[in-house]
Amino acid sequence: MPSPILAVEDVSKTYDGFKAITNLNFYLDQGELRTVIGPNGAGKSTFFDLISGRAKPNPGGKITFGDIDVTQRNEYEINRIGIGRKFQTPSVYSEHTVFDNLVLSLKGPRGVFSSLFKRLNSGDRDRLDDLLKLIRLDDKRSWKAGQLAHGEKQWLEIGMLLASEPKLLLIDEPAAGMTDAETHRTGELLLSLAGKHSLIVVEHDMGFVRQIASNGKVTVLHQGSVLCEGKFDEVQNNQKVREVYLGRGKH
Numbered sequence: 001m002p003s004p005i006l007a008v009e010d011v012s013k014t015y016d017g018f019k020a021i022t023n024l025n026f027y028l029d030q031g032e033l034r035t036v037i038g039p040n041g042a043g044k045s046t047f048f049d050l051i052s053g054r055a056k057p058n059p060g061g062k063i064t065f066g067d068i069d070v071t072q073r074n075e076y077e078i079n080r081i082g083i084g085r086k087f088q089t090p091s092v093y094s095e096h097t098v099f100d101n102l103v104l105s106l107k108g109p110r111g112v113f114s115s116l117f118k119r120l121n122s123g124d125r126d127r128l129d130d131l132l133k134l135i136r137l138d139d140k141r142s143w144k145a146g147q148l149a150h151g152e153k154q155w156l157e158i159g160m161l162l163a164s165e166p167k168l169l170l171i172d173e174p175a176a177g178m179t180d181a182e183t184h185r186t187g188e189l190l191l192s193l194a195g196k197h198s199l200i201v202v203e204h205d206m207g208f209v210r211q212i213a214s215n216g217k218v219t220v221l222h223q224g225s226v227l228c229e230g231k232f233d234e235v236q237n238n239q240k241v242r243e244v245y246l247g248r249g250k251h
């Protein structure tokens, strides 16, 4: 049994007396791709905020990454320890080329100026070439990022996340606003990352969830807690999930 890379234990988060996350327990294995779904307001973004250090849990809970207790670490430290996050809306450097966007995201203490004007070593170059192929933007490496289609910007941002060499990737609704073909390609990309990386993907598009959860587990959040966890079909057929999430339990 692989040991969990992430353990979230008895974690709660209260905002102005409202519990956005309630006694949440969540374990992710090394190399696992987990999909997290849940209705609006279920706590998915707050869950990511807590793991990434953007928000602090109420006293009492614990978040462990590898063997490090990150419960009270700040966002910057957690990112350096190896948790990278991609938000729903792509945020690329529009005026820079695709290639330079990746250079700017390479791991290490580099300012914008030194990143762009420093000579890359051959190891970095090879890695960026591989990344460009992986995200299928090899032929657009010299394009300004602002010229890319929405789906391509999302892939570039996944590439930027990978350039920073995280061990765990938190990815928020990567398929939002994509065409069917782009969505499918994104699923292939994420599936190809599993194993080498650990990933948690929050998503609403059920066709996409079915694709990326084909070999893995889905966690359903509801009112800030785990309602159900299992293979896609198990989750889809779960009565509680139908009632609260799909809203058609009685039909």
Ligand SMILES: Nc1ncnc2c1ncn2[C@@H]1O[C@H](COP(=O)(O)OP(=O)(O)OP(=O)(O)O)[C@@H](O)[C@H]1O
Binding pocket: 015, 016, 019, 020, 038, 039, 040, 041, 042, 043, 044, 045, 046, 047
């Ligand atoms: N900073 C905050 N201050 C006050 N309430 C918050 C804050 N962040 C989240 N909440 C509340 O916590 C609950 C969970 O919100 P969250 O954004 O985590 O849900 P979600 O599952 O990501 O929803 P969606 O799918 O709509 O993005 C909501 O009721 C929300 O209003």
